[in-house]
Amino acid sequence: MQIQRTTSIETNSARQKSSNREIWKKFRIEIETQKAKSNVTGFYPKRSWLLFAFLLKIFGACLAVTGLYWLGNWKAKNIKVKKMDIEIADLPEEFENYEIIHLSDLHFDRVIGIEERIVELVGDRNPDLIVLTGDYKDDLSMNPERYEGTFEYLGKFLKAKDGMFATLGNHDTHDLVPVIEKSGIHTLQNESLEIKRGKSKITLTGLDDVHYYFSDRVFPAMESAPKNDCKILLVHSPEIVPEAAKNGYSLYLCGHTHSGQVGWPNDKAIVTHVNTGEEYAVGRWHHGKMQGYTSSGTGVSGLTVRFFTDSEIAVIRLKRPVA
Numbered sequence: 536m537q538i539q540r541t542t543s544i545e546t547n548s549a550r551q552k553s554s555n556r557e558i559w560k561k562f563r564i565e566i567e568t569q570k571a572k573s574n575v576t577g578f579y580p581k582r583s584w585l586l587f588a589f590l591l592k593i594f595g596a597c598l599a600v601t602g603l604y605w606l607g608n609w610k611a612k613n614i615k616v617k618k619m620d621i622e623i624a625d626l627p628e629e630f631e632n633y634e635i636i637h638l639s640d641l642h643f644d645r646v647i648g649i650e651e652r653i654v655e656l657v658g659d660r661n662p663d664l665i666v667l668t669g670d671y672k673d674d675l676s677m678n679p680e681r682y683e684g685t686f687e688y689l690g691k692f693l694k695a696k697d698g699m700f701a702t703l704g705n706h707d708t709h710d711l712v713p714v715i716e717k718s719g720i721h722t723l724q725n726e727s728l729e730i731k732r733g734k735s736k737i738t739l740t741g742l743d744d745v746h747y748y749f750s751d752r753v754f755p756a757m758e759s760a761p762k763n764d765c766k767i768l769l770v771h772s773p774e775i776v777p778e779a780a781k782n783g784y785s786l787y788l789c790g791h792t793h794s795g796q797v798g799w800p801n802d803k804a805i806v807t808h809v810n811t812g813e814e815y816a817v818g819r820w821h822h823g824k825m826q827g828y829t830s831s832g833t834g835v836s837g838l839t840v841r842f843f844t845d846s847e848i849a850v851i852r853l854k855r856p857v858a
């Protein structure tokens with residue numbers, strides 16, 4: 536296995552890489568501190584969550600009174616392992632059966648000990664790759680050092696042949712990056728790398744969150760990614776699906792929506808918190824030739840409950856189409 540890292544403006548030099556990270560960090564801090572958020576449609580005012588939080592409290596109280604809270608709480612903590620095969624049209628032969636474990640929306644503050652449960656469920660699978668598509672915090676104001684032990688645990692006990700790669704979500708602040716990387720998990724901020732098997736290579740690109748922290752560096756990052764037959768994109772939310780397809784990505788892995796966390800019995804989410812791309816909010820989908828998967832999240836946010844959706848770890852096996 537050989538991993539080669541590139542970004543939209545850098546070559547392989549460490550100096551340029553650190554300069555790219557500095558530019559990313561400067562922009563990230565600017566958005567984190569201002570009164571507006573940024574997505575692909577432009578800037579929009581920070582939403583007040585007071586009403587939503589109040590309604591959640593009422594909903595939580597109703598669940599407690601009816602006894603349903605305990606059922607929803609058990610369901611939120613009962614993480615399911617979802618296995619699936621995804622056919623990629625131009626997958627190189629050497630990558631047949633390439634196994635990716637996809638974790639998303641861990642929100643460590645909500646389900647205490649979730650990292651131990653994840654390690655238990657992943658067991659000794661030793662996949663080819665483990666990817667994490669953001670939302671490690673639940674409360675944005677939490678000190679990043681609070682998560683050091685949790686990441687350290689995941690970094691120590693989860694193993695993948697080509698390593699572990701994480702992107703940030705809209706709940707995550709820039710200062711979480713050194714905490715994640717200290718654990719041995721790499722982060723990708725509008726960066727790409729190549730993974731090699733024999734004579735073939737695939738591209739892995741990771742973008743910063745595009746729900747709150749979209750920047751115009753996202754598109755050049757996709758455009759300049761190494762042009763291999765199979766390109767995989769990691770991004771927190773499904774809000775740039777058409778743009779990713781235009782850039783020739785084969786597989787788009789994301790989360791963010793939690794499948795609504797409280798859904799309808801027909802697997803549809805009630806609330807998805809996406810500004811665009813509602814049709815890509817739950818489970819498997821495709822856009823043209825590009826395949827996609829929106830995780831329902833390994834953890835939960837807001838209330839520690841789920842109804843008609845599962846907390847999940849996705850185990851994805853890449854396959855070449857049957858002739």
Ligand SMILES: [Fe+2]
Pocket residue numbers: 640642670704706791792793832836
């Ligand atoms: Fe989330």
